[in-house]
Amino acid sequence: MTGILDSIRRIVVPIHKEGYPFIVIALIATILLGWLWSPLGWVGTILTLWVCYFFRDPPRVTPVREGLVVSPADGRVSLITTAVPPAELELPQEPMTRVSVFMNVFDCHVNRSPVAGRITQILYTPGLFLNAELDKASDDNERNSLVIETNGTKIGVVQIAGLVARRIVSFVKTGDSLGVGERFGLIRFGSRLDIYLPLSAQVLVGLGQTAVAGETVLADLGATEPARQFHVG
Incomplete structure (x- = not known):
């Protein structure tokens, strides 16, 4: 049975x-x-x-070692670059590592916290509904921005509405504490998540890799893991 x-x-x-x-x-x-x-x-x-x-919401098995940053979304790693974070995050206006995860309409759209920490900032910004894969969508599209402080380090997490998406849903508020992998929101029907990390963070995913929310390790804030090499098979 x-x-x-x-x-x-x-x-x-x-x-x-x-x-x-x-x-x-x-x-x-x-x-x-x-x-x-x-x-x-x-x-x-x-x-x-x-x-x-x-709208499926499957359980996930989340790695919990200190310093690990897990993917906040299911989808494809569409961009790994350095960029100045959006001004509304109130982070220092200097380059940070940005990892973008693009969700198509077939991906699970429940978003999970990439780290354990406290939310110090949440701000919703109205905007356009351009294709979320475009780089300029980070600045022009409707979005919901969060700052999570973990062990003295602040990272930015931005939910970006896409071409089809028309609603960003948040389950949290400023001052809330989140566990790594804990659900904090969702975006309806195709969208993107941007994660802003310190330049010292070691990125552990490759461009085009499929990420699983709450499970796939995107980066190591403590840089205790060696850099990974990738090839397209």
Whole structure:
């Protein structure tokens, strides 16, 4: 019996409560479409299943060694560069290492804290809805910016709305303490996360690598791990 229950848990992934209204809307639309013309009902069924899939919130196994920075999002590492952080973060206006993780509409969109620490700043900035893969989306798009202080080091985490995304949802407020890998928000339907780190941090992912929120180690603030080499296979 235990084995059967474990199998069900692996197949039936939890759905985040933020998705419930969208699932209900999709179900109602499916019923109406099926009433109008049965083939449309099947289209609605597929759409409903996709909405359930989009708002999935699977458990994650998070590494907890001090100094590690884990990915705040599922997706592809689309950019590793140095950049001055957005002014609203109120971080020193000097270059920092920026790692960007792009989420497409098939990735899990629940965002998790990259480090354990206290939120010292949150600021929502309205903006455009350009393709989140574009570099200028960091400055021009709608975004929600957080600063998390961990062991005296401040890092920036920016949720950026994308071409399809129209709502950034935050679960936290200034002064809250987060554990590494703890959920802090989500973005609906395609978007990007930028992580601003000190230049001394050792980046441990490669461009194009697939990241898993709360599990994939992006960097080491203590630089205790050697630099990694990557090749495209």
